[in-house]
Amino acid sequence: MLSYAIRRTFMLIPVLIGMSILVFSIIYLIPGNPAQVILGQRATAESIAEVEQQLGLDQPWYIQYFDYVGSLLQGDLGTSIKTKSAISSEIFPYLMATVELTVVAMIIAIVVGVNAGIISAWLHNSWFDYVAMIFALIGVSMPIFWLGLMEQYIFSVQLDWLPSTGRYDASTVIEPVTHLYVIDTFIQGDFAHFWDIVKHLILPSIALATIPMAIIARITRSSMLEVMNSNYIRTARAKGLSNFWVVYKHSLKNSVIPVLTIIGLQTGLLLGGAILTETIFGWPGIGRYLYDAINYRDYPVIQSGILLIATIFVFINLIVDLLYAAIDPRIKYH
Amino acid sequence: MTTPAASPQPHSLEMQSEIVTSPWKDAWRSFTKNKVAIVGLCIVIFFILMAIFAPWLMPYDYNKTSLTERLQAPSSQHWLGTDDFGRDILSRIIYGARISLWVGFICVSGSIVVGCTLGVLAGYYGKWVDIIISRLFDILLAFPSILLAIAIVAILGPDLTNALIAIAVINVPNFGRLIRSKVLSVKEEEYITSAKSIGMSDARILFRHILPNSMTPVIVQGTLAVATAIIEVAALSFLGLGAQSPDVDWGKMLADSKQYLVQAPWTMIFPGLAIMLTVLGFNLMGDGLRDALDPNMKN
Numbered sequence: 064m065l066s067y068a069i070r071r072t073f074m075l076i077p078v079l080i081g082m083s084i085l086v087f088s089i090i091y092l093i094p095g096n097p098a099q100v101i102l103g104q105r106a107t108a109e110s111i112a113e114v115e116q117q118l119g120l121d122q123p124w125y126i127q128y129f130d131y132v133g134s135l136l137q138g139d140l141g142t143s144i145k146t147k148s149a150i151s152s153e154i155f156p157y158l159m160a161t162v163e164l165t166v167v168a169m170i171i172a173i174v175v176g177v178n179a180g181i182i183s184a185w186l187h188n189s190w191f192d193y194v195a196m197i198f199a200l201i202g203v204s205m206p207i208f209w210l211g212l213m214e215q216y217i218f219s220v221q222l223d224w225l226p227s228t229g230r231y232d233a234s235t236v237i238e239p240v241t242h243l244y245v246i247d248t249f250i251q252g253d254f255a256h257f258w259d260i261v262k263h264l265i266l267p268s269i270a271l272a273t274i275p276m277a278i279i280a281r282i283t284r285s286s287m288l289e290v291m292n293s294n295y296i297r298t299a300r301a302k303g304l305s306n307f308w309v310v311y312k313h314s315l316k317n318s319v320i321p322v323l324t325i326i327g328l329q330t331g332l333l334l335g336g337a338i339l340t341e342t343i344f345g346w347p348g349i350g351r352y353l354y355d356a357i358n359y360r361d362y363p364v365i366q367s368g369i370l371l372i373a374t375i376f377v378f379i380n381l382i383v384d385l386l387y388a389a390i391d392p393r394i395k396y397h
Numbered sequence: 398m399t400t401p402a403a404s405p406q407p408h409s410l411e412m413q414s415e416i417v418t419s420p421w422k423d424a425w426r427s428f429t430k431n432k433v434a435i436v437g438l439c440i441v442i443f444f445i446l447m448a449i450f451a452p453w454l455m456p457y458d459y460n461k462t463s464l465t466e467r468l469q470a471p472s473s474q475h476w477l478g479t480d481d482f483g484r485d486i487l488s489r490i491i492y493g494a495r496i497s498l499w500v501g502f503i504c505v506s507g508s509i510v511v512g513c514t515l516g517v518l519a520g521y522y523g524k525w526v527d528i529i530i531s532r533l534f535d536i537l538l539a540f541p542s543i544l545l546a547i548a549i550v551a552i553l554g555p556d557l558t559n560a561l562i563a564i565a566v567i568n569v570p571n572f573g574r575l576i577r578s579k580v581l582s583v584k585e586e587e588y589i590t591s592a593k594s595i596g597m598s599d600a601r602i603l604f605r606h607i608l609p610n611s612m613t614p615v616i617v618q619g620t621l622a623v624a625t626a627i628i629e630v631a632a633l634s635f636l637g638l639g640a641q642s643p644d645v646d647w648g649k650m651l652a653d654s655k656q657y658l659v660q661a662p663w664t665m666i667f668p669g670l671a672i673m674l675t676v677l678g679f680n681l682m683g684d685g686l687r688d689a690l691d692p693n694m695k696n
Contacts, residue, residue: 077532077535078532078535078536078539081532081533081535081536081539082536082539082540085536085540086548089548089551089552092552092553093552094553094554200677200680200681201673201677203680204624204673204676204677204680205673205676206628206631206632206635206648206651206669206672206673206676207632208631208632208635208648208651209651209665209668209669209672209673212651212654212655212658212665212669213665213666213669215658216658216662216665220658220659220662331541331542332541332542334541334544335541335542335543335544336543338543338544338547338636339543339632339635339636342635342636343655353547354636357547357551357636357638358637362551365548365551369540369544369545369547369548372540372541372544373539373540373541373544376539376540376541377539
């Protein structure tokens with residue numbers, strides 16, 4: 064297990080180097096002079112020269128690359144062209160807002176998806192199974208941005224139950240500790256604001272959770288059906304174990320690997336989907352930060368945002384791979 | 398497999414006819430037995446016909462503005478209502494089908510051509526060719542797909558063609574990996590060894606023998622990928638990075654509808670429904686094709 068973990072971790076190095084080259088190249092792949100493109104019609108010869116110097120474009124590319132990687136290794140993500148602030152300090156609250164949203168969405172997707180899949184397999188070919196799988200199929204086919212707009216229309220405009228945009232009420236003042244506001248308000252005992260933040264989280268997290276939830280439900284169901292037809296499950300039933308025990312202990316444990324794979328893959332989808340969800344719900348996360356940067360052509364922010372999300376994605380996949388090996392000792396690295 | 402030729406049983410003719418059918422006919426028979434897949438196929442055909450015959454089906458010109466008819470609710474004159482410029486939403490959805498389907502097919506075709514070429518080369522030649530191509534796939538797959546697409550459009554500039562290129566690029570590694578693994582198994586088959594032993598060129602072996610025998614999973618994946626590509630292009634258009642006016646794209650229609658959610662929800666409901674139904678059709682058809690062509694892919 065340890066040698067597998069070490070080898071799997073080492074495999075990350077070429078991928079991370081490749082990612083850094085790709086993200087570094089963004090600025091070079093822009094058609095025309097990047098500084099001119101960034102500045103647009105405001106460009107003067109002096110401002111172009113200033114941006115070129117700020118981005119290091121007046122240096123040979125290999126020096127720029129090593130400077131870039133050197134800075135990254137020291138936690139320096141560069142300086143935003145728009146705000147002139149250090150991206151590494153500016154990006155943190157946005158990143159935590161996205162973490163809060165994606166974690167809640169993933170919890171919803173796993174809890175609802177896994178249980179719907181289990182019950183569908185348990186009650187195979189029942190009305191519950193049919194309804195759950197029709198919902199799962201619609202969920203997989205649903206554009207997340209449309210679902211978000213529909214949620215806003217139904218729950219905010221028509222029913223007026225939940226707020227449609229933002230992370231908290233405009234009048235709210237929150238003292239950030241972890242920047243995960245649900246936790247911050249909870250540990251500060253500020254339950255009025257805690258409830259306000261939870262209400263703001265509901266719609267975007269459900270929108271973000273829908274597709275992974277549908278996929279997890281489908282995979283859990285097919286994985287469980289396969290396991291539930293095996294001999295040892297028949298034996299467990301023959302021993303007189305209750306249905307609940309057979310399903311949740313014996314079957315689930317042995318059908319968890321494909322489910323885990325999908326959960327790992329879906330986390331990447333969530334990080335990507337967060338850009339769309341955050342744009343619709345005005346959620347001040349990294350997706351929104353990136354979206355604003357694209358509109359402003361703030362390339363250092365675009366580069367850092369993309370690299371940060373991709374790095375998180377790569378490490379989540381690493382953790383999932385290591386978890387497989389921990390759960391199923393038959394898995395070896397080849 | 399049975400041996401009907403030697404059998405004197407009354408069903409021998411029927412059984413013989415089963416033997417002479419091609420795998421494609423078998424797959425088609427299996428596909429047509431799957432009712433859900435047929436529903437998917439009908440939805441897809443419906444939208445394809447709608448796209449082809451759009452100029453004759455549209456009740457109004459899709460770009461005809463009428464400020465006196467702004468944000469009208471669905472009525473007998475405008476079945477799905479009008480948008481903020483008084484344009485008929487039904488006409489725009491019908492014409493939008495052209496762009497959405499066209500973009501979906503072109504993206505996936507491009508991904509298949511590039512992905513399959515790279516995948517075949519990696520799988521057949523192995524060694525350093527495989528290492529380089531596989532690492533390239535690993536790097537591309539290290540990015541969440543929509544994020545990579547956004548990065549590509551951020552580089553090339555917001556435009557429908559650039560969105561199309563971006564979606565094609567992000568799908569390349571999926572097809573490449575799929576075909577590579579298939580080639581790895583096909584190249585060990587005896588008929589490939591025979592072809593090599595009679596001195597057949599690598600190009601002929603690759604494109605006449607290996608590629609056609611590795612295409613089944615690509616067809617299945619391709620159908621499902623069209624669904625994903627339609628959503629991804631719509632997502633880019635929704636973010637303002639895809640179709641630009643006067644192009645009509647369902648994603649762009651949704652983006653335009655955002656500010657009229659309270660006054661005119663129909664501007665948001667119908668384009669989204671069109672995307673969902675098309676994607677659902679391709680997903681149902683893709684699932685059916687997978688079960689018919691390659692049941693091993695099911696899990």
